[in-house]
Amino acid sequence: MSLPPGFLDELRNRVPISRVIGRKVVWDLRKSNQARGDWWAPCPFHQEKSASFHCDDQKGFYYCFGCQAKGDALTFLRQSEGLEFIEAVRMLATEAGMQMPEPGPRARERTDRRTRLFEVTEAACRWFRLQLQTGAAADARAYLDRRGLDAGTVELFEIGFAPDNRTALTAALREKGFDEALIVEAGMAAKPDSGGAAYDRFRGRIVFPIRDGQGRCIGFGGRAMDPNARAKYLNSPETPLFDKGRNLYNLGPARAAVAKGQTLIVAEGYMDVIALARAGFGAAVAPLGTAITEDQLRLMWRISPEPVIALDGDPAGQRAAQRLVDLALPLTGPGQALRFVMLPSGQDPDDLIKAAGPGAMTELLEQARPLVDVLWARETEGHSFDSPERKAALDRRLHDAIAKIPDELTRRHYTDEIRRKRRELLGGYWQDRKGRQGGRAQASGRPGRRGGGPMPAQAPRPMIALDGPRAAASLLEGACLLICALRPEFVAAHESRLERLLPQDADRAALLHDLLTGDDSAPGRRALESLRADAHLGLTPRLIEAQDRDSAETILTNLLDRLEAQRAAGAEAARAETEIQGDADEGLTWRMQQITRARHRAERPDMEDTGDLNEDRDALQAQLDQFISTEIWRKPPRR
Template sequence: MIRKNISVDEILTQFNNRSKLSSLISKYVQLSPRGNSFVGKCPFHNEKTPSFNVNDDKGLFYCFGCKVGGNAITFISKYKNLSFSESIKFLADMLGIEISYENKEQLKKKNNKLFVYKLINDFFKKSLEKNKNALNYANLRIKNKQLISDFEIGFCPDDNELINFLKSEGLSIEEIQETDLLIKNRKNQFFGRFKDRLIFPIFSFSNKVVGFGGREINENSRIKYINSQESQIFKKSELLFGFKQNSEVIRKEKKIILVEGYMDVISLAQSEIRFAVASLGTTLSKTQIQKMWNYSDTPLICFDGDDAGRKSSKNIALKCLEFLVPGKSFKFIKLPEGFDPDTFLKKYSKKKFFELMQSSYNLSDLVWQIILESIDKPTPENIALLDQKIKLLSSKISNRIVSDEYFKFFIKKKNDYLWNLNLKKKKTVHTTEKVQELINEKLVLVFLIFEIELTRHFNEEVSEAILGNKDLNSFKDALFKRNIIEKKKIDLDYLVNNTEYSKQILAEIESLNKTHLKGLNIEEKRVLLRHILDNLKIPILKKEAAVIKKKILEAEDDEKQSAQVNKYNEILKEIKIIQNKELE
């Protein structure tokens, strides 16, 4: 039977990734924040003035009174009076930490690989300085030279140079193969995984190099980025690229932005935004979620402004529901179509990016959007489906308090959605009635824009026509002047892009052209315009008839009254002719 040993560093790393020391100790000691630390009365000796300090950044506690200090294991061991192994088991049971047990051979191999990766990282950095092409590429993409040093960017030369270096450090061929830097091809030959690529070292939360990312610089490969493959030390789900370099600002500002790739992190750093990290993929693990929550109550997600980026954001939104607790959430930055953080900052500014941050979406709003997108139309069956989705996604949240609040939030959203649908229907009916009332007026505008030559044959009638709506009448007069008198031929595109006329009216005019004029021959259009102009006379004639009627009633002279009656009858006759007239 192989004797198992526990890596204390690994246990503490997992604990610090998933929790805070202050969260653990506050279960037993009343702590108060003071600067970047917490203070309280020491549980290991009696004192009146608090001298017990807890530092989450370092994962350590210390009492300035009795001089007792240590880490999470030390605290549990001393406070609970437990042995080392019992303390570890207590932590595992209480926090759900999966403790990794490794035999001595595995531990040795792991530590050797970490040591070798440090050597390789130094070699890559020196190789960048020697390779003019790679250095030019790095300087072109990364204007701030200090960032090349901060992120320890390097270059992987050809296979022979890499192998010779590793041999010079005492590695055998078998050990070189285990570094994951060489890949076997179909001919069973080895070639460099990162050959001729810009290298980004990837650090663990313990600040040890555990893997590499390589960026193609000669555009000879169809694969732009390559990462180390999953291994004993390289586990993407437990890493955040850029955390090592940006951790100081992240801790100070309590902000963190998750982006997709290395260059996004570095591009943000070039714009002096030093609180970005990358997940080395488009998903998030529980470890990564909780690590970010350790430093910010509401981290921001900023993925690319394309279909893949939006899909990944939605997947993350659904993924993190399970882990929500009071006071912890995420917000989502929406980039314009086709942009990533790197290209956005190159075209726009840091100020514009901060504006996007300010207008970011709440997690709850994005999840509601996902729910709403699951139905096509608000039929009774689909409304029932909404209810099912609301129950399902709310129930995914483990914390009962947060789950209940999300359920109430979604129900309110659903009720608001249905209310707005009904309101929209009422507005649509009202708008349709309004359009029908003004259809003749708008058709005159259609002729003035789309049928200019035909309209010239009705110059006098169009000029004298008075539209019932003042805005439409002013629009008619302006079009008549530009298109008929001045012959400038102002079309719809010009009106949309260069005038302040209502976009809704212009859209209705375009629609009326398609529904009423399209398919008619020139004679049919002529008859239609004549009919429209005649109909526009009716309100004017009725108004004139009302005035004459009043004069008839007020007339004192029979002769004058008779003349007014004749006028009145003539107007009524004209109105009747227009109303009874059919299209020729």
């Protein structure tokens, strides 16, 4: 529906955003400034202890410096409550005491139709629950007793029963005034293709109501009592209310439990969720009879940044985990992770809890494996790698999988972890897409040229003019390579950081390759000689050779810190340049402060980080424009 101009602005002005958010968080009153409407709290969208979630009543805006969630009061309601836009507007209007504008005829008709469909599903839910108390449901009650579901659990989850009668529910709903077309549209009955009267979809089944995040009944799942039934479980069909790929069973209660600190557990079915809830694990959900979809995965992450996928340890559970790996990798990143629990073979959560108690489930949750472990297991378990071709095939599969991760930092950590696992399994090196290797460098340098011995004579290259960040980065990069050539024992400890240098100069790239693999190439030797001859780096050999191991490694570490900080600052400055064309927000300010602080620490490791970088704004801006403009060793050697 369309809203009149100014309606949303008036709505936001009437209700302070802190009042809306305050129902979901506990404000840190030491950090907050209530008089100014400046509020801080631990973020409700990801688990944390520090107050990095900021809310500003004057701007009507919130921002989390941890997970980057941001928006206004309507955005918060939609993210935290799972509401549609108009539903969030309606809820905020009620709180503000404002009358919702009258919808147009078509919008009013759609709203009225959905309201009537909800009335049908709620009436059906009540009817199913009543049927569970009848004589026809004796076998269903006995089954629930065998599964350990007491009367309180049955009541809590509103479990019902659909008798084995073709038209019982349809007739009952028609008696309540619902016409047949509405009953069919709600998914409670089906119309034969050949015509004729509608018939009930659920017959001879234990029925589980499925509710959305607002607690409204959108559909049902039914378990057949007949062991020979064609489908053991049957869900409502797709309707205007029910989309099985975009909802989760037990969504509302699970979200409330996560808000109280519980871990979100994703089980396979309704009975698994109920068993977990009975054992004290209230933050349990399940997909609705299908494999987890992308929409369901995003819905889980709106509840918790790291759900635990609890799957049966049988082959079907293993296959489900492998499919989920492919689904999750293109979506994963900071604040959107998964962990996996594989239950003992032949056991579901109910069996495990009955056999070993809730403590056994808690122990499994504490040992949940990250997504990268499941990826590695999928690609290696049951495989033999006794030939170069098989090893290359493994490398290609892993690279193709990791390449799907959109976040660069996450992708880098995956690469580091896969490299570590590969060495443990096979030894040797990790081959990247361009044929470069990352492996353990030799513990000591080769005699002669790579160890600092005589080199072929070449005319020294001219001194690099340090008149910009790019030249400064080149000098820092050269110093790192030269130190590693002089002290090759440092390569293994700093391998992952060295691989990220990615020199643009072909000779330097060859030298880096030689350092990482222990090779000795002509381009690498040329690069090393050029670095030794550079005027700015001329003192490096004597300086490094005069230091003990710890002092020399400290110099290398500081150079790498400075280089990474300078490159990160350049990337962030470019990003800020595009963002600053719009409205600057707290996120941009915070990122610029963090990158500047990192560069302060890199340039002066002994400097105390006071955390207050606002005292000299001009100096900060100058540092963002240019990282360093002086030589590393201050003075070049005299000729």
